[in-house]
Amino acid sequence: MVTGILTDQPMELTVKEKCMEKGDHKDCLGVIMPVRDALDVINGKWKLPIIIAISRGHKRFRDIERNIPKITSKVLSKELKDLEAHKLVKRSVFDSQPVTVEYTLTPYAATLNPVIDALFAWGTQHRKTIFGSAEVAEMPVMQE
Amino acid sequence: MVTGILTDQPMELTVKEKCMEKGDHKDCLGVIMPVRDALDVINGKWKLPIIIAISRGHKRFRDIERNIPKITSKVLSKELKDLEAHKLVKRSVFDSQPVTVEYTLTPYAATLNPVIDALFAWGTQHRKTIFGSAEVAEMPVMQE
DNA sequence: GTTAGCAGTTACCAAAAGGATAGTGCTATA
DNA sequence: TATAGCACTATCCTTTTGGTAACTGCTAAC
Known part of the structure:
Protein backbone atom coordinates (compact mmCIF):
# COMPACT_ATOMS: atom_id res chain seq x y z
CA MET A 1 0.00 0.00 0.00
CA ASN A 43 7.62 33.10 -2.51
CA GLY A 44 6.59 36.11 -0.51
CA LYS A 45 3.33 37.55 0.68
CA TRP A 46 2.17 38.94 -2.62
CA LYS A 47 2.61 36.72 -5.67
CA LEU A 48 -0.29 34.34 -5.13
CA PRO A 49 -2.69 37.08 -4.02
CA ILE A 50 -1.82 38.98 -7.20
CA ILE A 51 -2.45 35.91 -9.35
CA ILE A 52 -5.77 35.37 -7.61
CA ALA A 53 -6.79 39.00 -8.11
CA ILE A 54 -5.98 38.91 -11.81
CA SER A 55 -7.78 35.59 -12.20
CA ARG A 56 -10.88 37.22 -10.80
CA GLY A 57 -10.97 39.77 -13.59
CA HIS A 58 -8.90 42.59 -12.16
CA LYS A 59 -6.67 43.41 -15.10
CA ARG A 60 -5.69 47.01 -14.45
CA PHE A 61 -2.91 48.15 -12.13
CA ARG A 62 -5.09 50.22 -9.80
CA ASP A 63 -7.80 47.59 -9.93
CA ILE A 64 -5.41 44.91 -8.72
CA GLU A 65 -3.99 47.27 -6.12
CA ARG A 66 -7.45 48.04 -4.71
CA ASN A 67 -8.28 44.37 -4.37
CA ILE A 68 -5.23 43.27 -2.41
CA PRO A 69 -5.31 44.56 1.16
CA LYS A 70 -2.28 46.56 2.29
CA ILE A 71 -0.29 46.25 -0.93
CA THR A 72 1.49 49.39 -2.16
CA SER A 73 2.18 50.59 -5.69
CA LYS A 74 5.86 49.97 -5.30
CA VAL A 75 5.49 46.37 -4.21
CA LEU A 76 2.81 45.59 -6.77
CA SER A 77 4.97 47.03 -9.54
CA LYS A 78 7.95 44.94 -8.51
CA GLU A 79 5.97 41.72 -8.05
CA LEU A 80 4.25 42.10 -11.42
CA LYS A 81 7.67 42.34 -13.04
CA ASP A 82 8.77 39.18 -11.23
CA LEU A 83 5.64 37.34 -12.33
CA GLU A 84 6.19 38.51 -15.89
CA ALA A 85 9.76 37.22 -15.77
CA HIS A 86 8.46 33.86 -14.60
CA LYS A 87 5.99 33.78 -17.50
CA LEU A 88 2.98 33.69 -15.22
CA VAL A 89 1.64 37.13 -16.12
CA LYS A 90 1.46 39.00 -19.42
CA ARG A 91 1.60 42.77 -19.62
CA SER A 92 -0.19 44.33 -22.56
CA VAL A 93 -0.11 48.00 -23.46
CA PHE A 94 -2.97 49.38 -25.54
CA ASP A 95 -2.46 52.50 -27.56
CA SER A 96 -5.73 54.08 -26.54
CA GLN A 97 -6.26 57.58 -25.20
CA PRO A 98 -4.86 57.53 -22.61
CA VAL A 99 -2.68 54.46 -22.88
CA THR A 100 -4.06 51.55 -20.89
CA VAL A 101 -2.16 48.64 -19.46
CA GLU A 102 -3.64 45.22 -18.85
CA TYR A 103 -2.25 42.34 -16.89
CA THR A 104 -3.49 38.86 -17.72
CA LEU A 105 -2.53 35.38 -16.65
CA THR A 106 -0.68 33.15 -19.06
CA PRO A 107 -1.90 29.59 -19.63
CA TYR A 108 1.10 28.54 -17.55
CA ALA A 109 -0.31 30.31 -14.50
CA ALA A 110 -3.30 27.98 -14.67
CA THR A 111 -1.00 25.09 -13.74
CA LEU A 112 -0.74 26.70 -10.29
CA ASN A 113 -4.42 25.97 -9.72
CA PRO A 114 -3.87 22.86 -7.55
CA VAL A 115 -1.31 24.71 -5.43
CA ILE A 116 -3.69 27.61 -4.81
CA ASP A 117 -6.58 25.27 -4.08
CA ALA A 118 -4.47 23.34 -1.55
CA LEU A 119 -3.31 26.53 0.15
CA PHE A 120 -6.84 27.91 0.19
CA ALA A 121 -8.18 24.75 1.79
CA TRP A 122 -5.42 24.59 4.37
CA GLY A 123 -5.59 28.30 5.16
CA THR A 124 -9.34 28.10 5.63
CA GLN A 125 -9.18 25.27 8.13
CA HIS A 126 -6.13 26.80 9.82
CA ARG A 127 -8.05 30.01 10.46
CA LYS A 128 -10.83 27.93 12.00
CA THR A 129 -8.30 26.13 14.16
CA ILE A 130 -6.78 29.37 15.45
CA PHE A 131 -9.87 31.44 16.18
CA GLY A 132 -13.21 29.72 16.38
CA SER A 133 -15.03 29.69 13.06
CA ALA A 134 -17.52 32.19 14.48
CA GLU A 135 -15.05 35.05 14.49
CA VAL A 136 -15.13 35.66 10.79
CA ALA A 137 -16.15 39.20 11.63
CA GLU A 138 -12.58 39.86 12.71
CA MET A 139 -11.29 39.39 9.21
CA PRO A 140 -9.44 42.45 7.95
CA VAL A 141 -11.42 44.48 5.43
CA MET A 142 -10.23 45.77 2.13
CA GLN A 143 -10.79 49.48 2.12
CA GLU A 144 -10.77 51.23 5.44
CA MET B 1 -20.97 23.93 -14.27
CA ASN B 43 6.51 31.14 4.20
CA GLY B 44 10.22 31.22 3.56
CA LYS B 45 12.76 28.88 2.05
CA TRP B 46 13.09 26.51 4.96
CA LYS B 47 9.88 25.52 6.73
CA LEU B 48 8.55 22.99 4.25
CA PRO B 49 11.98 21.43 3.58
CA ILE B 50 12.36 20.98 7.34
CA ILE B 51 8.94 19.34 7.62
CA ILE B 52 9.81 17.05 4.74
CA ALA B 53 13.15 16.09 6.27
CA ILE B 54 11.55 15.26 9.62
CA SER B 55 8.81 13.31 7.91
CA ARG B 56 11.46 11.17 6.27
CA GLY B 57 12.81 10.03 9.62
CA HIS B 58 15.44 12.66 10.36
CA LYS B 59 14.62 13.46 13.96
CA ARG B 60 17.90 14.82 15.30
CA PHE B 61 19.16 18.38 14.85
CA ARG B 62 22.35 17.51 12.99
CA ASP B 63 20.52 14.88 10.99
CA ILE B 64 18.01 17.41 9.75
CA GLU B 65 20.77 19.93 9.10
CA ARG B 66 22.72 17.46 6.98
CA ASN B 67 19.72 16.64 4.85
CA ILE B 68 18.74 20.17 3.88
CA PRO B 69 21.19 21.70 1.42
CA LYS B 70 22.77 25.00 2.47
CA ILE B 71 20.88 25.39 5.73
CA THR B 72 22.90 26.62 8.74
CA SER B 73 22.58 25.82 12.44
CA LYS B 74 21.33 29.28 13.18
CA VAL B 75 18.55 29.23 10.63
CA LEU B 76 17.52 25.68 11.45
CA SER B 77 17.34 26.54 15.13
CA LYS B 78 15.16 29.56 14.48
CA GLU B 79 12.85 27.82 12.03
CA LEU B 80 12.36 24.86 14.36
CA LYS B 81 11.24 27.28 17.06
CA ASP B 82 8.78 28.88 14.64
CA LEU B 83 7.39 25.49 13.64
CA GLU B 84 7.06 24.53 17.29
CA ALA B 85 5.17 27.76 17.95
CA HIS B 86 2.81 26.91 15.10
CA LYS B 87 2.22 23.44 16.59
CA LEU B 88 3.63 21.68 13.56
CA VAL B 89 6.73 20.25 15.24
CA LYS B 90 7.27 18.79 18.68
CA ARG B 91 10.62 19.00 20.49
CA SER B 92 11.36 16.20 22.92
CA VAL B 93 14.37 16.05 25.21
CA PHE B 94 15.50 12.65 26.43
CA ASP B 95 17.50 12.38 29.61
CA SER B 96 20.02 9.95 28.19
CA GLN B 97 23.83 10.22 28.32
CA PRO B 98 24.38 12.58 26.66
CA VAL B 99 21.02 14.28 26.45
CA THR B 100 19.37 13.74 23.08
CA VAL B 101 16.82 15.95 21.41
CA GLU B 102 14.27 14.71 18.95
CA TYR B 103 12.04 16.66 16.62
CA THR B 104 8.85 15.02 15.42
CA LEU B 105 5.85 16.18 13.44
CA THR B 106 2.56 16.73 15.18
CA PRO B 107 -0.62 15.22 13.73
CA TYR B 108 -1.48 18.75 12.65
CA ALA B 109 1.53 18.84 10.34
CA ALA B 110 -0.01 15.95 8.44
CA THR B 111 -2.78 18.27 7.29
CA LEU B 112 -0.16 20.04 5.18
CA ASN B 113 0.19 16.92 3.06
CA PRO B 114 -1.96 18.15 0.16
CA VAL B 115 -0.07 21.44 0.09
CA ILE B 116 3.28 19.71 -0.07
CA ASP B 117 2.06 17.27 -2.71
CA ALA B 118 0.76 20.13 -4.85
CA LEU B 119 4.01 22.07 -4.51
CA PHE B 120 6.06 18.97 -5.25
CA ALA B 121 4.06 18.25 -8.38
CA TRP B 122 4.26 21.82 -9.61
CA GLY B 123 7.94 22.20 -8.76
CA THR B 124 8.75 18.99 -10.58
CA GLN B 125 7.06 20.04 -13.80
CA HIS B 126 8.38 23.58 -13.47
CA ARG B 127 11.93 22.30 -13.35
CA LYS B 128 11.23 20.30 -16.49
CA THR B 129 9.83 23.41 -18.12
CA ILE B 130 12.89 25.49 -17.30
CA PHE B 131 15.71 23.12 -18.16
CA GLY B 132 14.94 20.10 -20.28
CA SER B 133 14.12 17.07 -18.18
CA ALA B 134 17.45 15.54 -19.21
CA GLU B 135 19.51 17.94 -17.11
CA VAL B 136 18.72 16.35 -13.78
CA ALA B 137 22.47 15.97 -13.34
CA GLU B 138 22.66 19.71 -12.70
CA MET B 139 20.67 19.40 -9.52
CA PRO B 140 22.60 20.75 -6.53
CA VAL B 141 23.97 18.03 -4.31
CA MET B 142 23.64 17.78 -0.59
CA GLN B 143 27.13 17.52 0.82
CA GLU B 144 29.94 19.05 -1.15
C1' DG C 1 45.10 13.89 25.02
C1' DT C 2 43.45 15.28 20.75
C1' DT C 3 39.89 15.03 17.59
C1' DA C 4 35.15 14.75 16.35
C1' DG C 5 30.29 14.88 17.11
C1' DC C 6 26.12 16.68 19.43
C1' DA C 7 22.81 20.69 20.07
C1' DG C 8 22.85 24.52 19.82
C1' DT C 9 24.08 30.13 20.90
C1' DT C 10 26.27 34.57 20.11
C1' DA C 11 27.96 38.44 17.54
C1' DC C 12 28.40 40.74 13.43
C1' DC C 13 27.01 41.83 8.87
C1' DA C 14 24.79 41.93 4.09
C1' DA C 15 20.91 41.44 1.24
C1' DA C 16 16.13 41.21 0.42
C1' DA C 17 11.56 42.39 1.46
C1' DG C 18 8.43 45.53 2.73
C1' DG C 19 6.32 50.22 4.33
C1' DA C 20 5.62 55.51 4.00
C1' DT C 21 5.48 59.34 1.46
C1' DA C 22 5.82 62.04 -2.44
C1' DG C 23 5.82 63.02 -7.20
C1' DT C 24 5.78 62.22 -12.52
C1' DG C 25 3.10 63.15 -16.98
C1' DC C 26 -1.01 62.32 -18.88
C1' DT C 27 -6.26 62.88 -19.46
C1' DA C 28 -11.14 63.07 -18.32
C1' DT C 29 -14.51 65.04 -15.53
C1' DA C 30 -16.86 68.82 -12.58
C1' DT D 1 -9.52 75.94 -13.44
C1' DA D 2 -9.34 72.35 -10.02
C1' DT D 3 -9.77 67.73 -8.93
C1' DA D 4 -9.29 63.03 -9.62
C1' DG D 5 -7.73 58.91 -11.82
C1' DC D 6 -4.20 56.17 -14.26
C1' DA D 7 0.34 53.73 -14.16
C1' DC D 8 3.74 54.03 -12.27
C1' DT D 9 8.78 55.68 -10.19
C1' DA D 10 11.84 57.62 -6.55
C1' DT D 11 13.56 58.14 -2.04
C1' DC D 12 14.08 56.85 2.42
C1' DC D 13 13.66 53.85 6.07
C1' DT D 14 12.78 49.59 8.97
C1' DT D 15 12.22 44.75 9.42
C1' DT D 16 13.12 40.25 8.13
C1' DT D 17 15.95 36.90 6.36
C1' DG D 18 20.04 34.81 5.63
C1' DG D 19 25.33 33.98 5.82
C1' DT D 20 30.05 33.61 8.50
C1' DA D 21 32.50 32.44 12.09
C1' DA D 22 33.43 31.46 16.52
C1' DC D 23 32.34 29.30 20.77
C1' DT D 24 29.74 26.71 24.65
C1' DG D 25 29.70 22.28 27.52
C1' DC D 26 29.31 17.70 27.04
C1' DT D 27 30.87 12.83 25.57
C1' DA D 28 32.74 9.10 22.76
C1' DA D 29 36.22 7.47 19.75
C1' DC D 30 41.18 7.21 18.07
Whole structure:
Protein backbone atom coordinates (compact mmCIF):
# COMPACT_ATOMS: atom_id res chain seq x y z
CA MET A 1 0.00 0.00 0.00
CA VAL A 2 1.11 3.49 -0.80
CA THR A 3 1.14 6.15 1.88
CA GLY A 4 1.42 9.93 2.09
CA ILE A 5 4.56 11.84 2.86
CA LEU A 6 3.64 13.09 6.29
CA THR A 7 1.28 10.36 7.42
CA ASP A 8 0.91 6.69 6.83
CA GLN A 9 -2.60 7.15 5.58
CA PRO A 10 -3.34 5.65 2.18
CA MET A 11 -3.20 7.90 -0.84
CA GLU A 12 -3.57 7.33 -4.53
CA LEU A 13 -0.37 8.61 -6.07
CA THR A 14 1.88 10.33 -3.64
CA VAL A 15 5.15 12.10 -3.23
CA LYS A 16 6.53 9.22 -1.25
CA GLU A 17 5.69 6.77 -4.00
CA LYS A 18 7.30 8.92 -6.65
CA CYS A 19 10.32 9.24 -4.41
CA MET A 20 10.57 5.52 -3.90
CA GLU A 21 10.32 5.00 -7.64
CA LYS A 22 13.49 7.03 -8.05
CA GLY A 23 15.24 4.56 -5.77
CA ASP A 24 16.02 7.06 -3.06
CA HIS A 25 14.86 5.46 0.16
CA LYS A 26 16.97 7.41 2.64
CA ASP A 27 17.30 11.13 2.20
CA CYS A 28 14.96 11.84 -0.64
CA LEU A 29 16.42 15.17 -1.52
CA GLY A 30 14.25 14.58 -4.55
CA VAL A 31 11.27 15.68 -2.51
CA ILE A 32 12.82 18.77 -1.00
CA MET A 33 14.26 20.19 -4.17
CA PRO A 34 11.17 20.40 -6.36
CA VAL A 35 9.29 21.91 -3.42
CA ARG A 36 12.00 24.54 -3.12
CA ASP A 37 11.84 25.18 -6.85
CA ALA A 38 8.14 25.89 -6.45
CA LEU A 39 8.69 28.06 -3.38
CA ASP A 40 11.29 30.11 -5.22
CA VAL A 41 8.63 31.16 -7.72
CA ILE A 42 5.64 31.82 -5.47
CA ASN A 43 7.62 33.10 -2.51
CA GLY A 44 6.59 36.11 -0.51
CA LYS A 45 3.33 37.55 0.68
CA TRP A 46 2.17 38.94 -2.62
CA LYS A 47 2.61 36.72 -5.67
CA LEU A 48 -0.29 34.34 -5.13
CA PRO A 49 -2.69 37.08 -4.02
CA ILE A 50 -1.82 38.98 -7.20
CA ILE A 51 -2.45 35.91 -9.35
CA ILE A 52 -5.77 35.37 -7.61
CA ALA A 53 -6.79 39.00 -8.11
CA ILE A 54 -5.98 38.91 -11.81
CA SER A 55 -7.78 35.59 -12.20
CA ARG A 56 -10.88 37.22 -10.80
CA GLY A 57 -10.97 39.77 -13.59
CA HIS A 58 -8.90 42.59 -12.16
CA LYS A 59 -6.67 43.41 -15.10
CA ARG A 60 -5.69 47.01 -14.45
CA PHE A 61 -2.91 48.15 -12.13
CA ARG A 62 -5.09 50.22 -9.80
CA ASP A 63 -7.80 47.59 -9.93
CA ILE A 64 -5.41 44.91 -8.72
CA GLU A 65 -3.99 47.27 -6.12
CA ARG A 66 -7.45 48.04 -4.71
CA ASN A 67 -8.28 44.37 -4.37
CA ILE A 68 -5.23 43.27 -2.41
CA PRO A 69 -5.31 44.56 1.16
CA LYS A 70 -2.28 46.56 2.29
CA ILE A 71 -0.29 46.25 -0.93
CA THR A 72 1.49 49.39 -2.16
CA SER A 73 2.18 50.59 -5.69
CA LYS A 74 5.86 49.97 -5.30
CA VAL A 75 5.49 46.37 -4.21
CA LEU A 76 2.81 45.59 -6.77
CA SER A 77 4.97 47.03 -9.54
CA LYS A 78 7.95 44.94 -8.51
CA GLU A 79 5.97 41.72 -8.05
CA LEU A 80 4.25 42.10 -11.42
CA LYS A 81 7.67 42.34 -13.04
CA ASP A 82 8.77 39.18 -11.23
CA LEU A 83 5.64 37.34 -12.33
CA GLU A 84 6.19 38.51 -15.89
CA ALA A 85 9.76 37.22 -15.77
CA HIS A 86 8.46 33.86 -14.60
CA LYS A 87 5.99 33.78 -17.50
CA LEU A 88 2.98 33.69 -15.22
CA VAL A 89 1.64 37.13 -16.12
CA LYS A 90 1.46 39.00 -19.42
CA ARG A 91 1.60 42.77 -19.62
CA SER A 92 -0.19 44.33 -22.56
CA VAL A 93 -0.11 48.00 -23.46
CA PHE A 94 -2.97 49.38 -25.54
CA ASP A 95 -2.46 52.50 -27.56
CA SER A 96 -5.73 54.08 -26.54
CA GLN A 97 -6.26 57.58 -25.20
CA PRO A 98 -4.86 57.53 -22.61
CA VAL A 99 -2.68 54.46 -22.88
CA THR A 100 -4.06 51.55 -20.89
CA VAL A 101 -2.16 48.64 -19.46
CA GLU A 102 -3.64 45.22 -18.85
CA TYR A 103 -2.25 42.34 -16.89
CA THR A 104 -3.49 38.86 -17.72
CA LEU A 105 -2.53 35.38 -16.65
CA THR A 106 -0.68 33.15 -19.06
CA PRO A 107 -1.90 29.59 -19.63
CA TYR A 108 1.10 28.54 -17.55
CA ALA A 109 -0.31 30.31 -14.50
CA ALA A 110 -3.30 27.98 -14.67
CA THR A 111 -1.00 25.09 -13.74
CA LEU A 112 -0.74 26.70 -10.29
CA ASN A 113 -4.42 25.97 -9.72
CA PRO A 114 -3.87 22.86 -7.55
CA VAL A 115 -1.31 24.71 -5.43
CA ILE A 116 -3.69 27.61 -4.81
CA ASP A 117 -6.58 25.27 -4.08
CA ALA A 118 -4.47 23.34 -1.55
CA LEU A 119 -3.31 26.53 0.15
CA PHE A 120 -6.84 27.91 0.19
CA ALA A 121 -8.18 24.75 1.79
CA TRP A 122 -5.42 24.59 4.37
CA GLY A 123 -5.59 28.30 5.16
CA THR A 124 -9.34 28.10 5.63
CA GLN A 125 -9.18 25.27 8.13
CA HIS A 126 -6.13 26.80 9.82
CA ARG A 127 -8.05 30.01 10.46
CA LYS A 128 -10.83 27.93 12.00
CA THR A 129 -8.30 26.13 14.16
CA ILE A 130 -6.78 29.37 15.45
CA PHE A 131 -9.87 31.44 16.18
CA GLY A 132 -13.21 29.72 16.38
CA SER A 133 -15.03 29.69 13.06
CA ALA A 134 -17.52 32.19 14.48
CA GLU A 135 -15.05 35.05 14.49
CA VAL A 136 -15.13 35.66 10.79
CA ALA A 137 -16.15 39.20 11.63
CA GLU A 138 -12.58 39.86 12.71
CA MET A 139 -11.29 39.39 9.21
CA PRO A 140 -9.44 42.45 7.95
CA VAL A 141 -11.42 44.48 5.43
CA MET A 142 -10.23 45.77 2.13
CA GLN A 143 -10.79 49.48 2.12
CA GLU A 144 -10.77 51.23 5.44
CA MET B 1 -20.97 23.93 -14.27
CA VAL B 2 -18.31 24.69 -11.77
CA THR B 3 -14.90 25.94 -12.87
CA GLY B 4 -11.45 26.40 -11.37
CA ILE B 5 -10.09 29.62 -10.04
CA LEU B 6 -7.51 30.29 -12.73
CA THR B 7 -9.11 28.56 -15.67
CA ASP B 8 -12.59 27.84 -16.82
CA GLN B 9 -11.93 24.15 -16.92
CA PRO B 10 -14.33 22.01 -14.93
CA MET B 11 -13.37 20.95 -11.43
CA GLU B 12 -15.15 18.99 -8.77
CA LEU B 13 -15.22 21.29 -5.77
CA THR B 14 -13.28 24.43 -6.25
CA VAL B 15 -12.20 27.63 -4.64
CA LYS B 16 -14.42 29.59 -6.97
CA GLU B 17 -17.44 27.55 -5.97
CA LYS B 18 -16.76 27.95 -2.28
CA CYS B 19 -16.30 31.63 -2.89
CA MET B 20 -19.56 31.92 -4.75
CA GLU B 21 -21.31 30.11 -1.95
CA LYS B 22 -20.28 32.89 0.37
CA GLY B 23 -22.11 35.31 -1.90
CA ASP B 24 -19.01 37.27 -2.89
CA HIS B 25 -19.14 37.50 -6.65
CA LYS B 26 -16.96 40.53 -7.19
CA ASP B 27 -13.77 40.83 -5.26
CA CYS B 28 -13.60 37.54 -3.46
CA LEU B 29 -11.21 38.67 -0.82
CA GLY B 30 -12.36 35.41 0.70
CA VAL B 31 -9.96 33.61 -1.62
CA ILE B 32 -6.96 35.81 -1.03
CA MET B 33 -7.16 35.86 2.73
CA PRO B 34 -7.09 32.16 3.54
CA VAL B 35 -4.23 31.76 1.06
CA ARG B 36 -2.35 34.50 2.90
CA ASP B 37 -3.08 32.81 6.21
CA ALA B 38 -1.48 29.67 4.84
CA LEU B 39 1.48 31.56 3.41
CA ASP B 40 2.09 33.25 6.76
CA VAL B 41 2.74 29.84 8.28
CA ILE B 42 4.76 28.08 5.60
CA ASN B 43 6.51 31.14 4.20
CA GLY B 44 10.22 31.22 3.56
CA LYS B 45 12.76 28.88 2.05
CA TRP B 46 13.09 26.51 4.96
CA LYS B 47 9.88 25.52 6.73
CA LEU B 48 8.55 22.99 4.25
CA PRO B 49 11.98 21.43 3.58
CA ILE B 50 12.36 20.98 7.34
CA ILE B 51 8.94 19.34 7.62
CA ILE B 52 9.81 17.05 4.74
CA ALA B 53 13.15 16.09 6.27
CA ILE B 54 11.55 15.26 9.62
CA SER B 55 8.81 13.31 7.91
CA ARG B 56 11.46 11.17 6.27
CA GLY B 57 12.81 10.03 9.62
CA HIS B 58 15.44 12.66 10.36
CA LYS B 59 14.62 13.46 13.96
CA ARG B 60 17.90 14.82 15.30
CA PHE B 61 19.16 18.38 14.85
CA ARG B 62 22.35 17.51 12.99
CA ASP B 63 20.52 14.88 10.99
CA ILE B 64 18.01 17.41 9.75
CA GLU B 65 20.77 19.93 9.10
CA ARG B 66 22.72 17.46 6.98
CA ASN B 67 19.72 16.64 4.85
CA ILE B 68 18.74 20.17 3.88
CA PRO B 69 21.19 21.70 1.42
CA LYS B 70 22.77 25.00 2.47
CA ILE B 71 20.88 25.39 5.73
CA THR B 72 22.90 26.62 8.74
CA SER B 73 22.58 25.82 12.44
CA LYS B 74 21.33 29.28 13.18
CA VAL B 75 18.55 29.23 10.63
CA LEU B 76 17.52 25.68 11.45
CA SER B 77 17.34 26.54 15.13
CA LYS B 78 15.16 29.56 14.48
CA GLU B 79 12.85 27.82 12.03
CA LEU B 80 12.36 24.86 14.36
CA LYS B 81 11.24 27.28 17.06
CA ASP B 82 8.78 28.88 14.64
CA LEU B 83 7.39 25.49 13.64
CA GLU B 84 7.06 24.53 17.29
CA ALA B 85 5.17 27.76 17.95
CA HIS B 86 2.81 26.91 15.10
CA LYS B 87 2.22 23.44 16.59
CA LEU B 88 3.63 21.68 13.56
CA VAL B 89 6.73 20.25 15.24
CA LYS B 90 7.27 18.79 18.68
CA ARG B 91 10.62 19.00 20.49
CA SER B 92 11.36 16.20 22.92
CA VAL B 93 14.37 16.05 25.21
CA PHE B 94 15.50 12.65 26.43
CA ASP B 95 17.50 12.38 29.61
CA SER B 96 20.02 9.95 28.19
CA GLN B 97 23.83 10.22 28.32
CA PRO B 98 24.38 12.58 26.66
CA VAL B 99 21.02 14.28 26.45
CA THR B 100 19.37 13.74 23.08
CA VAL B 101 16.82 15.95 21.41
CA GLU B 102 14.27 14.71 18.95
CA TYR B 103 12.04 16.66 16.62
CA THR B 104 8.85 15.02 15.42
CA LEU B 105 5.85 16.18 13.44
CA THR B 106 2.56 16.73 15.18
CA PRO B 107 -0.62 15.22 13.73
CA TYR B 108 -1.48 18.75 12.65
CA ALA B 109 1.53 18.84 10.34
CA ALA B 110 -0.01 15.95 8.44
CA THR B 111 -2.78 18.27 7.29
CA LEU B 112 -0.16 20.04 5.18
CA ASN B 113 0.19 16.92 3.06
CA PRO B 114 -1.96 18.15 0.16
CA VAL B 115 -0.07 21.44 0.09
CA ILE B 116 3.28 19.71 -0.07
CA ASP B 117 2.06 17.27 -2.71
CA ALA B 118 0.76 20.13 -4.85
CA LEU B 119 4.01 22.07 -4.51
CA PHE B 120 6.06 18.97 -5.25
CA ALA B 121 4.06 18.25 -8.38
CA TRP B 122 4.26 21.82 -9.61
CA GLY B 123 7.94 22.20 -8.76
CA THR B 124 8.75 18.99 -10.58
CA GLN B 125 7.06 20.04 -13.80
CA HIS B 126 8.38 23.58 -13.47
CA ARG B 127 11.93 22.30 -13.35
CA LYS B 128 11.23 20.30 -16.49
CA THR B 129 9.83 23.41 -18.12
CA ILE B 130 12.89 25.49 -17.30
CA PHE B 131 15.71 23.12 -18.16
CA GLY B 132 14.94 20.10 -20.28
CA SER B 133 14.12 17.07 -18.18
CA ALA B 134 17.45 15.54 -19.21
CA GLU B 135 19.51 17.94 -17.11
CA VAL B 136 18.72 16.35 -13.78
CA ALA B 137 22.47 15.97 -13.34
CA GLU B 138 22.66 19.71 -12.70
CA MET B 139 20.67 19.40 -9.52
CA PRO B 140 22.60 20.75 -6.53
CA VAL B 141 23.97 18.03 -4.31
CA MET B 142 23.64 17.78 -0.59
CA GLN B 143 27.13 17.52 0.82
CA GLU B 144 29.94 19.05 -1.15
C1' DG C 1 45.10 13.89 25.02
C1' DT C 2 43.45 15.28 20.75
C1' DT C 3 39.89 15.03 17.59
C1' DA C 4 35.15 14.75 16.35
C1' DG C 5 30.29 14.88 17.11
C1' DC C 6 26.12 16.68 19.43
C1' DA C 7 22.81 20.69 20.07
C1' DG C 8 22.85 24.52 19.82
C1' DT C 9 24.08 30.13 20.90
C1' DT C 10 26.27 34.57 20.11
C1' DA C 11 27.96 38.44 17.54
C1' DC C 12 28.40 40.74 13.43
C1' DC C 13 27.01 41.83 8.87
C1' DA C 14 24.79 41.93 4.09
C1' DA C 15 20.91 41.44 1.24
C1' DA C 16 16.13 41.21 0.42
C1' DA C 17 11.56 42.39 1.46
C1' DG C 18 8.43 45.53 2.73
C1' DG C 19 6.32 50.22 4.33
C1' DA C 20 5.62 55.51 4.00
C1' DT C 21 5.48 59.34 1.46
C1' DA C 22 5.82 62.04 -2.44
C1' DG C 23 5.82 63.02 -7.20
C1' DT C 24 5.78 62.22 -12.52
C1' DG C 25 3.10 63.15 -16.98
C1' DC C 26 -1.01 62.32 -18.88
C1' DT C 27 -6.26 62.88 -19.46
C1' DA C 28 -11.14 63.07 -18.32
C1' DT C 29 -14.51 65.04 -15.53
C1' DA C 30 -16.86 68.82 -12.58
C1' DT D 1 -9.52 75.94 -13.44
C1' DA D 2 -9.34 72.35 -10.02
C1' DT D 3 -9.77 67.73 -8.93
C1' DA D 4 -9.29 63.03 -9.62
C1' DG D 5 -7.73 58.91 -11.82
C1' DC D 6 -4.20 56.17 -14.26
C1' DA D 7 0.34 53.73 -14.16
C1' DC D 8 3.74 54.03 -12.27
C1' DT D 9 8.78 55.68 -10.19
C1' DA D 10 11.84 57.62 -6.55
C1' DT D 11 13.56 58.14 -2.04
C1' DC D 12 14.08 56.85 2.42
C1' DC D 13 13.66 53.85 6.07
C1' DT D 14 12.78 49.59 8.97
C1' DT D 15 12.22 44.75 9.42
C1' DT D 16 13.12 40.25 8.13
C1' DT D 17 15.95 36.90 6.36
C1' DG D 18 20.04 34.81 5.63
C1' DG D 19 25.33 33.98 5.82
C1' DT D 20 30.05 33.61 8.50
C1' DA D 21 32.50 32.44 12.09
C1' DA D 22 33.43 31.46 16.52
C1' DC D 23 32.34 29.30 20.77
C1' DT D 24 29.74 26.71 24.65
C1' DG D 25 29.70 22.28 27.52
C1' DC D 26 29.31 17.70 27.04
C1' DT D 27 30.87 12.83 25.57
C1' DA D 28 32.74 9.10 22.76
C1' DA D 29 36.22 7.47 19.75
C1' DC D 30 41.18 7.21 18.07
